[in-house]
Amino acid sequence: NHSRPLHGLHVLVTAGPTQEPLDPVRFLTNHSTGKMGYGFAHEAAALGATVTLISGPVSLPEPAEPNITTIHVTTARQMFEAVQQAYETADIIVMTAAVGDFRVSEVAGEKIKKAGRSSIQIELVANPDILAWVGAHKRTDGSQVLCGFAMETQNLIENAAKKLADKHCDMLVANNLRDAGAGFGTDTNVVTVLTPACGDTSTDQAPQQPNVEKWRKMGKTDLARQLL
Numbered sequence: 001n002h003s004r005p006l007h008g009l010h011v012l013v014t015a016g017p018t019q020e021p022l023d024p025v026r027f028l029t030n031h032s033t034g035k036m037g038y039g040f041a042h043e044a045a046a047l048g049a050t051v052t053l054i055s056g057p058v059s060l061p062e063p064a065e066p067n068i069t070t071i072h073v074t075t076a077r078q079m080f081e082a083v084q085q086a087y088e089t090a091d092i093i094v095m096t097a098a099v100g101d102f103r104v105s106e107v108a109g110e111k112i113k114k115a116g117r118s119s120i121q122i123e124l125v126a127n128p129d130i131l132a133w134v135g136a137h138k139r140t141d142g143s144q145v146l147c148g149f150a151m152e153t154q155n156l157i158e159n160a161a162k163k164l165a166d167k168h169c170d171m172l173v174a175n176n177l178r179d180a181g182a183g184f185g186t187d188t189n190v191v192t193v194l195t196p197a198c199g200d201t202s203t204d205q206a207p208q209q210p211n212v213e214k215w216r217k218m219g220k221t222d223l224a225r226q227l228l
């Protein structure tokens with residue numbers, strides 16, 4: 001079908017930040033607004049796909065399209081569980097979420113009190129890397145396409161190439177937080193798109209240099225469509 005080229009495909013998208021609680025009133029998070037991921041969900045739905053959108057806490061309206069199912073999560077571990085439930089039937093998996101790398105090791109049951117203390121120590125422990133997990137568990141026949149994102153402030157291409165290989169992605173979309181019109185909350189993005197040289201992301205063999213394409217500045221919705 002010409003206007004619905006993704007008809008019959010299941011697209012899984014993660015979007016937004018995660019929130020990691022410290023106590024009943026506080027949390028750790030980041031500046032992600034979910035615009036890029038929600039853009040993917042809307043565009044994939046418009047192109048005919050069945051979409052599962054797994055979203056951290058954002059203030060965007062819940063997609064109204066009948067072919068988008070939105071699952072709301074708060075923490076990285078909840079996002080991981082939701083992805084594990086959904087990934088097997090997904091044909092295209094796009095992980096735009098800015099997942100918290102760390103969570104507080106012991107969440108306080110009551111509000112942490114200042115009580116005259118001039119400093120406190122909070123221990124953080126690593127969260128699961130959801131994208132790496134999917135990369136390690138996706139089908140090996142090439143019928144599942146995995147796209148990761150990387151936001152960097154330095155050494156964009158080197159870091160992105162490493163993520164592409166380490167996390168067995170079929171596409172890695174890199175953006176530099178320092179580029180004008182890129183990053184958190186903006187309606188536009190400036191990305192560099194990396195794909196594996198050999199096309200085989202299922203093995204741990206030393207990666208060849210990836211293909212690297214710098215794209216022009218685009219609206220996030222436009223960008224999602226071009227990437228899809």
Ligand code: C5P
Pocket residue numbers: 014076095096097098099100101127128129130131132147148149150151163
């Ligand atoms: O390594 P880094 O966090 O920069 O990788 C970014 C990519 O990995 C994004 O696609 C993000 O959604 C994904 N990611 C994830 N789970 C994590 C950390 C990152 O899925 N715990």
